[in-house]
Amino acid sequence: MLHGATHAADLARATMALYGTSSLPVAVFAGAAALAALSRQRAATAATTNAMVAEREAAERARHERGERLNLVSRAASEVLTELARGQADPADPEVQRRCVRAAARLRRLIAESDDVPHPLLHELRAAADLAERNGLPIDLVTIGSPPPLPVRIRRSLADPLTAGLADARDWARLTVVSSPDEVVVSLVTPDREGPDDPGHPVQDDDGQVEHLYERDGKIRWTQTSWHR
Amino acid sequence: MDADELAPVTPGRPVGVAIVDDHPVVIDGVRAWLATEPRLTVLATGDDPDEVLRAAPQADVILLDLRLHGRLVLDKLAELSSAGRRVVVYSEHSDPATMLAALDAGAVAFLAKHEGREHCVATVLDAASDRPYVAPALAGAMVGDPRPDRPVLSDKEREALLLWFQSMSKASVARRMRISEHTVKQYVDRARIKYTRAGRPAATKAALLARAIEDGLVRPEEIGIYRSRASTDRPTP
Numbered sequence: 001m002l003h004g005a006t007h008a009a010d011l012a013r014a015t016m017a018l019y020g021t022s023s024l025p026v027a028v029f030a031g032a033a034a035l036a037a038l039s040r041q042r043a044a045t046a047a048t049t050n051a052m053v054a055e056r057e058a059a060e061r062a063r064h065e066r067g068e069r070l071n072l073v074s075r076a077a078s079e080v081l082t083e084l085a086r087g088q089a090d091p092a093d094p095e096v097q098r099r100c101v102r103a104a105a106r107l108r109r110l111i112a113e114s115d116d117v118p119h120p121l122l123h124e125l126r127a128a129a130d131l132a133e134r135n136g137l138p139i140d141l142v143t144i145g146s147p148p149p150l151p152v153r154i155r156r157s158l159a160d161p162l163t164a165g166l167a168d169a170r171d172w173a174r175l176t177v178v179s180s181p182d183e184v185v186v187s188l189v190t191p192d193r194e195g196p197d198d199p200g201h202p203v204q205d206d207d208g209q210v211e212h213l214y215e216r217d218g219k220i221r222w223t224q225t226s227w228h229r
Numbered sequence: 230m231d232a233d234e235l236a237p238v239t240p241g242r243p244v245g246v247a248i249v250d251d252h253p254v255v256i257d258g259v260r261a262w263l264a265t266e267p268r269l270t271v272l273a274t275g276d277d278p279d280e281v282l283r284a285a286p287q288a289d290v291i292l293l294d295l296r297l298h299g300r301l302v303l304d305k306l307a308e309l310s311s312a313g314r315r316v317v318v319y320s321e322h323s324d325p326a327t328m329l330a331a332l333d334a335g336a337v338a339f340l341a342k343h344e345g346r347e348h349c350v351a352t353v354l355d356a357a358s359d360r361p362y363v364a365p366a367l368a369g370a371m372v373g374d375p376r377p378d379r380p381v382l383s384d385k386e387r388e389a390l391l392l393w394f395q396s397m398s399k400a401s402v403a404r405r406m407r408i409s410e411h412t413v414k415q416y417v418d419r420a421r422i423k424y425t426r427a428g429r430p431a432a433t434k435a436a437l438l439a440r441a442i443e444d445g446l447v448r449p450e451e452i453g454i455y456r457s458r459a460s461t462d463r464p465t466p
Contacts, residue, residue: 108343140343142366142394144325144373176395178373187395220401 062118069130070110077103098138101172105138119147121155122177125186128163129175138172145179150227157210158225162188165223182229189223192216235313235359235436238289243270244357247288251276251297255342259292259319259349266350278305282314290356292349295320295331303334310335313432315356319345325370332367333428337437341366359433359440361421369394371420380423389416415446422447 080099083089089096109129118126122143129139150158166173169190178185213224238244246269250256256274263269273285276297282288291309293316295301301322309316318331323341331339337356340348341364348364355362363371371382372390382390385406392402393413403410422441425434441447 104343142369144369145375174395174397176369178369178391178394180373180375185391185395189396189398189401215405217401217404220396220398222396222401222405224395 066110069106073103073106073110077107098136101138102133102136105140106133109139109141121147121150121159121184121186124155124159125162125175125177128159128166129173132166132169132173137166137169139166140172140174141177142175143177143179147177147179147184148181148229150184154210154227157212158184158186158227161212161214161223161225162186165190165221169221183227185224185226187222187224190221192218192221235315235432236287236289238357243268244290244353245270245272245285245288246290246292246353247272247281247285248274248292249276249278249281249297250274250292250294252294255294259345262346262349263353266354269350269353278302278309289315290337290353291316292353293318293336295322295327301327303330306331306336307334307429307431310337310431310433311429313436315359315433315436317352317356319349323366325373328367328370329374329376329427332424335429335431335433337433338362338364339367339370340364359436360444361418361437361441363390363393363417363421365394365397367421368417371424378427380420380427382420382423383416386416386420386423389413390420393417418446 076099080089080096080103084091084096091097109126126141129141133139162175165188166175169188170193171191174187174189176187209227211224211226211228213222213226215222246263248256248259248271250259260271260274263271272288273281275281275284278291278293278297282291291314293302293306293309295303295306295318297305306316306318315337316335317338317340318336319340319342320327320331321342323343328339337359338352338361340352344364344366348362352362352364368390372387372394374380388406389402392405393399396402396405399410399413402413406413418441422438425438428434438447442449
C-alpha cells in the first residue's frame with residue numbers, strides 16, 4: 001500500500017516535471033507553426049493579389065495602346081476613304097493605293113490581336129512592327145497559338161534577328177509566329193532587293209537552343225528563328 | 230450522305246458560282262476577281278444563302294461569307310455541306326479556331342479575305358473539281374492545330390504547311406525543303422485531305438477524299454490506317 005502510494009506520488013511528480021519542461025516548448029512550437037502557416041498564406045495571397053494587379057495593369061496598358069493605335073489607324077483609313085469618296089484621291093494613283101494597303105494592314109493587325117495581356121515575345125515583335133509601320137511599311141503579323149513562358153535570353157535570340165530584318169525591310173513584310181507548348185517558330189519574309197544581307201545575320205547561336213536560318217533567293221529574304229524544348 | 234450526291238461539274242461549261250455576302254461592295258470585289266477567269270461564271274449573288282440557291286440551284290460552288298448580319302453561320306455551312314454543296318468560305322475571321330471549325334463543318338476551302346485577290350480564282354476552280362486548295366492562312370491554322378484529336382500529320386507535311394504559311398511562296402518552300410514545287414503542293418494537299426476525317430462526315434469531305442484517292446494523292450490503305458486512328462475521334466463542337 002505504502003509502496004503503491006510512493007509509486008503514485010512518483011508518477012505524479014514525474015508527470016508534473018514532464019509537463020513543466022515540455023509545455024512551454026510545445027506551446028512555442030505550435031504557436032510558431034501557426035504563425036508560419038499564417039504568414040505563408042498571407043504571402044501567397046499578397047503574391048496572387050500582386051500578380052492580379054500586374055496582370056490587370058498590363059491588360060489596361062495593352063488596351064490603352066490598342067485604343068491609341070486604333071485612333072491613329074482609323075484616322076488614316078477614314079482620311080483616305082473620304083478623299084476617295086469625294087473624288088480628291090485617284091484610286092489609280094500608286095501613292096493612294098499604298099496608303100490603302102498600309103491602313104488595311106494596320107487594321108488587320110489590330111483585329112488579329114485577341115490576347116488581353118500579350119506574351120513578352122509577341123509584345124516585342126509588335127513593338128518592332130509598329131515602329132516599321134510608322135515608317136510606312138505595310139506589315140502582316142500573324143500569330144498562331146500562344147508561346148510558353150521563355151527565358152529572356154531565348155526570347156531575345158528568337159526576336160532580335162527578326163526586329164533587325166524588319167528595320168531594314170522595304171515594300172512589305174510578313175511576320176509570323178507559330179507556337180505550341182514545346183516549340184516556337186518566328187519568321188520574317190520581305191521582298192529581296194540589291195544590297196548587303198540583313199544586319200541580323202549571322203547571329204551567334206546560344207547553346208544551340210535557338211536555331212537561326214537566313215536565306216535570300218532573289219525574290220524574298222527569309223529569316224527564321226525557332227526554339228524547341 | 231455520300232460523294233455521289235455532289236452534282237458533277239460538266240466539262241466544257243464554265244463553273245457556276247454563287248456569292249453570299251451581306252456587303253454589296255465585297256460581292257462586287259469578288260465578282261471582279263472571278264471575272265478575270267473565263268472558266269468561271271457568277272450565277273447569283275445575295276445576302277441569304279437560301280434565296281441565292283433558289284435563284285441558282287445549279288451553282289457548282291458557293292462562296293460564303295462566314296459572318297452574315299452579325300452572326301457566324303457555321304450551322305448553315307454544315308447544312309449546305311452535308312447536302313453536297315461545295316462551299317468555299319471566305320471571312321475576315323481568320324483566327325485558327327474559326328478556320329478549323331469551318332473545315333470540320335465541311336467547307337471545301339477557306340480563304341481569309343485579304344487572300345482573296347491572289348487565291349480566289351484558283352480556290353474556286355479546285356473546289357469545283359473536289360480538289361483541295363490550301364491558302365497560307367489555313368496552312369497556319371492546320372500546323373498550329375492544338376486540339377488533342379487533330380489529324381496526325383507527317384513531319385514533311387507539317388514542315389511544308391509551316392513554310393508555306395510563313396513564306397506564301399511554293400517556290401521558296403521547295404528550295405528550302407530541296408524538293409519540287411509539285412511535291413510541296415502534294416504534302417500540303419495530303420495534310421488537307423487528312424482533315425476530311427475530322428469532325429462530322431459530310432458529302433463534300435467524302436468527295437474530296439474520293440478525288441484524292443483517284444488522283445493518287447493518298448492511297449486507300451493510308452486512309453485505312455488513318456481511319457483506324459480516327460475511329461476514336463469525337464466530332465469537335
